Amino acid sequence: MTTPSVGAASGAPPLPSRLSIAGxxxxxxxxxxxxxxxxxxxxxxxxxxxxxxxxxxxxxIKILSGFHAPDAGSISIDGKPIALPMPVAKHEAMGLAFVxxxxxxxxxxxxxxxxxxxxxxxxxxxxxxxxxxxARARRLFATYELDLNPNALVETLSPVLRAxxxxxxxxxxxxxxxxxxxxxxxxxxxxxxxxxxxxxxALFSMMRRLSADGVSIIFVSHxxxxxxxxxxxxxxxRDGKTIGSFETREMSRPQIVEMIVGRTxxxxxxxxxxxxxxSDGGAIVSSIKGQLISDLSFDVRPGEILGLTxxxxxxxxxxPYLLNGSTTAEAGSLTIRGETFELASLSPAQxxxxxxxxxxxxxQRTGVVLDLDLLENISLPVLDRYDRPAFINHRxxxxxxxxxxxxxxxKADGPAQPASDLSGGNQQKVVLAKWLQxxxxxxxxxxxxxxxxxxxxxxxxxxxxxxxxAGASVLCATSEYEQLEAIAHRVLVFDRGRVxxxxxxxxVTKSNIAKACYLRNKGExxxx
Amino acid sequence: xxxxxxxxxxERFGLVFVWIAIVLLFGAMRPDTFLTWSxxxxxxxxxAVLVIVTLGLIIPLTAGDFDLSIAQTLTLASMATAILNARxxxxxxxxxxxxxxxxxxxxxxxGAITLFFRVHSLIVTLGIGTFLHGITLWISNSQTIxxxxxxxxxxxxxxxxxxxxxxxxxxxxxxxxxxxxxSFTAFGQHLLFTGRxxxxxxxxxxxxxxxxxxxxxxxxFMGALAGILYTGTTGSANPSSGTFLLLPAFAAAFLxxxxxxxxxxxxxxxxxxVYFLVTGINGLSVLGFRTFVQDxxxxxxxxxxxxxxxxxxGRKERSI
Numbered sequence: 001m002t003t004p005s006v007g008a009a010s011g012a013p014p015l016p017s018r019l020s021i022a023g024x025x026x027x028x029x030x031x032x033x034x035x036x037x038x039x040x041x042x043x044x045x046x047x048x049x050x051x052x053x054x055x056x057x058x059x060x061i062k063i064l065s066g067f068h069a070p071d072a073g074s075i076s077i078d079g080k081p082i083a084l085p086m087p088v089a090k091h092e093a094m095g096l097a098f099v100x101x102x103x104x105x106x107x108x109x110x111x112x113x114x115x116x117x118x119x120x121x122x123x124x125x126x127x128x129x130x131x132x133x134x135a136r137a138r139r140l141f142a143t144y145e146l147d148l149n150p151n152a153l154v155e156t157l158s159p160v161l162r163a164x165x166x167x168x169x170x171x172x173x174x175x176x177x178x179x180x181x182x183x184x185x186x187x188x189x190x191x192x193x194x195x196x197x198x199x200x201x202a203l204f205s206m207m208r209r210l211s212a213d214g215v216s217i218i219f220v221s222h223x224x225x226x227x228x229x230x231x232x233x234x235x236x237x238r239d240g241k242t243i244g245s246f247e248t249r250e251m252s253r254p255q256i257v258e259m260i261v262g263r264t265x266x267x268x269x270x271x272x273x274x275x276x277x278x279s280d281g282g283a284i285v286s287s288i289k290g291q292l293i294s295d296l297s298f299d300v301r302p303g304e305i306l307g308l309t310x311x312x313x314x315x316x317x318x319x320p321y322l323l324n325g326s327t328t329a330e331a332g333s334l335t336i337r338g339e340t341f342e343l344a345s346l347s348p349a350q351x352x353x354x355x356x357x358x359x360x361x362x363x364q365r366t367g368v369v370l371d372l373d374l375l376e377n378i379s380l381p382v383l384d385r386y387d388r389p390a391f392i393n394h395r396x397x398x399x400x401x402x403x404x405x406x407x408x409x410x411k412a413d414g415p416a417q418p419a420s421d422l423s424g425g426n427q428q429k430v431v432l433a434k435w436l437q438x439x440x441x442x443x444x445x446x447x448x449x450x451x452x453x454x455x456x457x458x459x460x461x462x463x464x465x466x467x468x469x470a471g472a473s474v475l476c477a478t479s480e481y482e483q484l485e486a487i488a489h490r491v492l493v494f495d496r497g498r499v500x501x502x503x504x505x506x507x508v509t510k511s512n513i514a515k516a517c518y519l520r521n522k523g524e525x526x527x528x
Numbered sequence: 529x530x531x532x533x534x535x536x537x538x539e540r541f542g543l544v545f546v547w548i549a550i551v552l553l554f555g556a557m558r559p560d561t562f563l564t565w566s567x568x569x570x571x572x573x574x575x576a577v578l579v580i581v582t583l584g585l586i587i588p589l590t591a592g593d594f595d596l597s598i599a600q601t602l603t604l605a606s607m608a609t610a611i612l613n614a615r616x617x618x619x620x621x622x623x624x625x626x627x628x629x630x631x632x633x634x635x636x637x638x639g640a641i642t643l644f645f646r647v648h649s650l651i652v653t654l655g656i657g658t659f660l661h662g663i664t665l666w667i668s669n670s671q672t673i674x675x676x677x678x679x680x681x682x683x684x685x686x687x688x689x690x691x692x693x694x695x696x697x698x699x700x701x702x703x704x705x706x707x708x709x710x711s712f713t714a715f716g717q718h719l720l721f722t723g724r725x726x727x728x729x730x731x732x733x734x735x736x737x738x739x740x741x742x743x744x745x746x747x748x749f750m751g752a753l754a755g756i757l758y759t760g761t762t763g764s765a766n767p768s769s770g771t772f773l774l775l776p777a778f779a780a781a782f783l784x785x786x787x788x789x790x791x792x793x794x795x796x797x798x799x800x801x802v803y804f805l806v807t808g809i810n811g812l813s814v815l816g817f818r819t820f821v822q823d824x825x826x827x828x829x830x831x832x833x834x835x836x837x838x839x840x841x842g843r844k845e846r847s848i
Contacts, residue, residue, distance in 0.1 A: 324731075326730065326731050347733070348730060348731050348732070348733045349733030349734075349735065350733075351733075352732070352733045353733075358731060360731060362727075365725070365727055365728075366725075366727040366728055366731055367728065368725075368728065369721060369724045369725035369728050371724060371791070372720070372721070372724055372725075376717065376720070376721075377728075379717070380717060380721055380728075380729075380732045380734075381732050381733065383714035383717055383718075384714055387712070387713060387714050391708070391712035391713065392711075392712045392713065392714065392717075394712075434732075
């Protein structure tokens with residue numbers, strides 16, 4: 001049960017809100033991730049929470065789940081103030097449950113095992129009565145009209161069934177604990193990005209059923225269409241502030257996009273006019289097919305930075321990996337300097353040899369080896385240049401690494417320092433040094449400035465611009481529109497595996513990109 | 529690194545100092561029996577087999593794989609040498625390449641199962657090792673087999689250089705080769721990156737599968753070589769010869785990773801660790817302790833070694 005206790009004036013008549021957040025603030029090292037955010041959710045309401053990456057959505061959710069402690073502000077449930085920070089692992093008792101994008105299911109376990117996992121009331125007993133639990137699960141699934149066998153393995157379920165299982169589990173848990181008449185809050189954090197249309201509808205009908213039972217739902221999404229479709233009201237966050245809350249049916253898409261993106265100051269564009277119209281150069285991609293991407297063709301000219309972006313689940317971020325063979329494509333080819341590669345059989349070693357390099361997004365797992373030193377990390381792709389005639393010439397290798405460290409302005413004591421000692425920005429510069437020393441023709445980037453401070457970011461932009469000026473073709477997949485505005489000559493916007501918009505030259509602005517992402521082509525997707 | 533980093537150098541040679549200290553300690557207590565050249569030349573010679581097994585282990589360990597079958601590869605190779613040479617009268621010059629091929633084949637089998645079925649090498653080599661022991665017991669009828677060619681014994685233990693049996697120098701040559709490969713070849717770096725960051729290695733064009741396979745083949749080869757030397761050292765093969773070498777070899781490999789090149793499996797560290805461990809055991813037995821000190825010492829050393837290496841690396845979470 002809840003233990004409302006902070007010194008707030010009790011005895012006041014309960015507010016109509018199920019959840020009321022006021023003035024919530026969280027500062028991370030001088031950066032206000034949340035700046036006096038207010039949010040009110042009524043009982044039985046489906047409430048959308050919208051905002052771009054970095055708008056504060058995730059910080060807000062993390063405060064609600066007790067992961068972060070807020071610096072200021074208050075939260076109350078059914079008018080009763082909650083002591084902050086939220087107690088970890090106690091939210092179910094307060095009638096609060098979360099379903100995150102990864103769903104928190106254990107794929108190798110059965111539906112039933114997953115359903116009762118973490119249900120301490122059951123697991124603490126000395127003997128789990130599996131037959132009774134299975135019967136209970138069947139009743140529960142019947143209530144929600146879910147066709148689920150309690151003994152099926154979760155890994156054999158379709159994505160939508162998994163999502164529904166996670167939601168039913170959360171709903172069951174809070175209804176079991178929150179003794180007071182279904183007064184529960186379910187937070188759904190982007191449960192839909194990888195689901196096909198029909199399946200999203202199945203999820204929505206489940207959400208509507210729950211809300212009809214009196215459960216309040218906070219639905220976090222990037223997707224305006226979905227928010228318009230399923231929510232009663234919505235709140236938009238931008239740069240850590242509440243921009244506004246509204247009745248969904250009174251708003252149009254452009255109005256919502258305007259709220260999400262805001263009127264932004266123009267970023268200083270550094271993309272120069274160095275694109276060469278040389279038809280031989282550059283890279284031509286034809287009919288590639290990956291997990292989400294299908295039958296996609298485009299080209300990148302020499303000296304061009306081509307941006308790829310879209311909402312989460314649109315598939316743009318798999319393209320860099322398909323083009324260097326680190327993820328095997330189902331089909332498609334890449335032509336570079338007149339040489340054509342079948343992507344289904346391309347290996348990273350071949351692509352390296354042909355002047356293609358990949359700067360992956362997951363720096364700490366795929367970019368550098370943290371416990372090895374800078375010399376070793378930088379030298380890995382060029383060892384064969386230094387092991388002539390018979391052994392590695394450590395002196396030359398070291399001076400090569402020293403040159404690169406200073407050329408890429410890596411702040412480090414020297415090549416013998418382990419990569420783990422460096423800041424994210426400097427690690428990324430090490431990764432760039434490692435790859436760009438190969439003087440590549442095609443550079444594939446995935447989120448090149450993720451988690452990197454502003455200063456290092458600008459330096460990385462300079463490096464990329466210099467690369468273009470030297471005639472390389474650059475492909476940059478990113479979810480940061482500002483970055484594309486700053487450096488891209490041209491941007492392809494993706495929606496469900498296909499290009500939905502192409503922006504070029506002066507049209508490459510943060511707000512144009514955002515509009516293209518959020519206002520997907522109507523028609524087939526129209527469903528309001 | 530500019531100048532002399534005292535702390536780092538102390539860490540590198542810490543085990544060497546501890547080794548010298550125990551030599552002096554036991555020497556002071558039993559100057560007549562322990563501190564004699566014949567005692568040390570025996571230790572250096574007879575433990576060359578353990579050095580080679582340890583060197584064989586650190587190759588897959590660097591690539592992130594365990595070869596628990598290496599000790600049973602040794603036993604089988606030792607037995608095969610004796611059976612081929614003493615029972616079937618295969619000349620020793622033909623026996624040696626056949627036995628080495630057996631070792632290579634075992635490496636290929638370990639590697640193929642680990643890589644193709646994507647099973648952890650710990651499990652694969654545990655099973656294969658036990659299987660090999662079964663084969664050894666089968667072909668030997670659980671008997672010790674003696675009567676191997678005197679020329680093998682001559683070129684393993686009888687010939688002495690500076691009073692130390694020649695097999696010691698074989699082990700040192702192997703350590704030198706591995707040191708060279710680890711330090712001065714692209715393959716050595718590929719091994720290291722495969723062990724520390726498989727994804728980084730793969731995305732940098734390293735054929736991770738081929739590297740791991742090579743490591744298994746190398747350890748199979750070294751296990752077989754150690755088996756041949758074992759037969760040469762004792763003049764016979766017994767069906768449980770390798771069983772008691774696996775744990776000491778692991779202890780030495782991990783202990784060796786705390787010195788010379790701290791934080792990495794390295795050949796000279798392994799050599800020092802082997803001789804540190806056997807000196808300790810030899811000293812304790814000279815003092816009159818019975819055989820249980822072996823288990824205390826090897827087991828304790830393995831656990832202490834991994835604790836120390838975790839302290840060196842700042843207690844980071846490791847997969848194994």
